[in-house]
Amino acid sequence: DAKTTQPPSMDCAEGRAANLPCNHSTISGNEYVYWYRQIHSQGPQYIIHGLKNNETNEMASLIITEDRKSSTLILPHATLRDTAVYYCIVRGDNYGQNFVFGPGTRLSVLP
């Protein structure tokens, strides 16, 4: 079973920041928080991941709370092409571990 909970859907206006929350209250000390997204009929696309510290890359920012029980993915300036299902996944650093996908959040960016 997935170790995360996310809202099933969210809307965001084009050009505004999209803030996608994720709860992972049972996260272990060696587990990372990963974010992927899936645009319709495509494979999942990696966005960002982190352990404790906040992370930023060209796609998004990841804010992890100090107790690591929740996190927020921020798309700073959402575009229509960001409409997708966003998955928050926790996974340990063991090489053989796979990703367990929950239902994710369906983000709709509206013009």
Place this chain on the structure above:
Amino acid sequence: GAVVSQHPSRVICKSGTSVKIECRSLDFQATTMFWYRQFPKQSLMLMATSNEGSKATYEQGVEKDKFLINHASLTLSTLTVTSAHPEDSSFYICSARDINEQFFGPGTRLTVL
């Protein structure tokens, strides 16, 4: 970033036939590859974990004799759906892991008539 390809991207077959799906890591060697299945409006469900040179490990409820997985090299894994039936129609996605990251293929949409 690393790229994972799948072939074919889309396949339609008759009930009772077998279909092979290829998954390749294009610019890295993947000791471990994963196969997922996704039904409409549902999330990805792991079917099996494939390690190069050894037998795949199947998730509970996935028939190993129906979904044959071969991971013959560090860059290629194949999934064969044997005696396909309409209920096997789904979106099949492979994933390959290098040292640090896990990358997903674009998926193969299988339709069994």
